[in-house]
Amino acid sequence: MKLARILILSAGVALAISGVAPLLERIFADSKPQVQLNVKNAQPREVEDVTQNAIVRDYTLAWQAISTSLANNTLQPLNENFAGFALDKFTQRVKDQKQNGLTTRIIDHGHKVDAIFYSPDGAAIELKDTASIETQVLDGSTVIHSDQAQIQYYAVLTGAEDRWKVRVLESTAK
Amino acid sequence: MGRLLAIIFGALTVGLIAVGTVHGSKTTHASTPDGAVQAMFDNVKGHDWHGAYAFVAPSSNVDEGGFTRDLAGRNGSLRTYSQLDSVNTRVLHESENEATVRTEIKYATAVGASFETRDLKVVKDDGTWKVVWPAEKEVNVPPQVIPVNYLRWDIIWRGAGDDWGAQNVENPNCRILSMHAVERDGALIIMGEVVNEDTVPAFISVGAVLTDSSGKDIAEESSFDKLSHVLLPKEVSPYRIDFPGIKKADVKSVRMTHNWMLVPASADPVIAVLHQRIEKDLTGRTVLKGELLNESGQIVNIPHVLATFYDNGGQVIWVSDAYSDHALLPQTPQPFSVALRDDLAANVHTYRVTVNHYSLNSREN
């Protein structure tokens, strides 16, 4: 009898863990994408340590902003982390999504980023990012598309007043 | 009853008129020499120029208009933006009919207090003391054409619509040449020089942050009028930053802060500084004196003189400044005087004087 109780309790705990673990994973995935930056190949200027830390911080924030904006069709996170062409494009995307009743859920499984160009004056940096992304397109609450893929992105970031902002973010077929 | 009221109101009216008349015609009788000076300046303080002029001795040979302009200022000078604050008098010499009164006059101006010391001659005239007011000679610049090849820097900034690639003009390269901290009169003073190394004009600000031994910031100040804020190419300016009440021993380190900005500017007017010499003034204080000569054709309303004093090692040992309360008319020398600490006078090996200018009709100011 006692054994049966322990078995039932264990099964209950295992069920709870199995339910909570993906949820936690998703929460953390949504809140803070993992960004690994390699600056060894940056040309023509070496990336300073301070810049390196700032790039990791701000590129992470940019992806977080993409997830939030596309999931909720809000523009505010974009304005804080994007500028120029990238801001224009994501703004248009959010507007179009809103107009068509769509949202996009991005489950971010991390980014392996190489700095490939750092301008001589230190004002712009280009990154090559191999991102593991799960994308779900939702019509209302119905998932109408879902895929998981490794996607290659090229990003150009430029220095703004207090942070680096993403000016270009373009995906390309490998 | 109605008639009684009419009589009462009539009497009241006459009484008020009488009081008003008595108030309007203050007495012009002064029984002492310094009383005459004080009474004259009391009227000046109340902007009663006519009343003040009543204390001026006829032998002064100054008309009321000239007297008023002497005291109220002319040509948009600093004096025209000033208010007489206080007057201290001391009789230096007195005889039966003549006296000399040392008069220390303090004006409140937009740039702080302005002091003037005059030894005024006071004479007894018809039983009352009157002030001999030495009329300022009003200079009339002879009609002439002064050719000026205007040199200005105008800037085309990046437009609002331009995107990231559009290049903006860069801020000038300036450099702090020297920095020296001393303690004087219970204040920590940081001074030195800054140069514009670029080929474009710069608007500069220089400040300092003091840090104590625990690494905490304890004070922050910037140089306001002990600095030329607009520096033309290759121009050097002194700076002085005062931290009242801070001892040098309490400070572990000083962090200099600065900001250089590109600004439109004009290279004119050129102001020569003539006959510079260190002397004692009327009160025995050490001053650097000289004359300013506006070599351009436009009036400089408010000249601001900055003096840098160096020791024999070329180190900046003091920076002081003074605003002149007289406008600089074209081609007309105007005396100036800048205070120098008496305790430093013996250490001064050389000095340098520069002039800032504020002109009402100038686009830069």
Next chain:
Amino acid sequence: MRKVIYTGLIIALCWFAEDCARAAELRVPQNAVAGQPLSIGTSGSGTLYLVGPGQVIKKEFKSGGSVDIKGEELRSAGRWIAVVRGDSNRSQVFWVKPGKPGKLNFLARPSRVPVARPNVISGVTFIFDQYQNLILDPTPVNFNLSVGGAGTTKTVTSREGVAWIDSASAPKAGAAQFVASVDDTSVARVVQQVAADPCERSFRMHVAGHTAQNIIVETDPIRDCSGNPVPDGTIVTFIQTDKTGKSTVDARIKKDTARAELPASDNATITMAAGVVLGNELHVGGR
């Protein structure tokens, strides 16, 4: 048993055929290019959503066939998702490449630079198509830096969307035109090349005249050691010392020379300086 296997094979075939038929409901292009028209194959009726990096396109279709997207509608390069909602729900990923070069972002630094310095001017060009898509294919970019018509041109092939050069400043002062171009698209920047400090050996003054109260001194044309005129506005300080004290004038160079009026004196020494460079010394008056 054979009958069961035969029936199973028939079912599998039908299933495959049905799947093939469904797959035919959404045919996405393999070589789409931003700014060029596009055709998406569909069947049946429903709604086609094209979800791109910077836009979403929605098209209703009824009789199957293909849904045409105009060139100006397809603006974003990158990863697109085509989704059909209707008789059946399908989705597929396809890629859109950037179009031809149509816009350059040219970062030229600095805006002012001293003459004759090696590797002080940098030019960085990001190449975009007309819809602001970064062109990642190698593209030759011409950089031309010239002052007064004389200059140098260098061609650099872009890598991953960017081409850059560094260049020396010319020995001649002036506003250099720095132009980056790809095909018929070009962007110009101005790099002001400025003279260095005055050259000590040619930094000389002379007495240019007298007035009743003044003596006028003027410099010879002030040039740097490469012969470039020192920029107008540079401060030249004239210092006259005589028995009445010291007189100074901070004059500005105008049209290559600086000039000052100093008080007439019967015995004075006049010196001048521009920054750290000292000029000659003059003695005026008696002796």
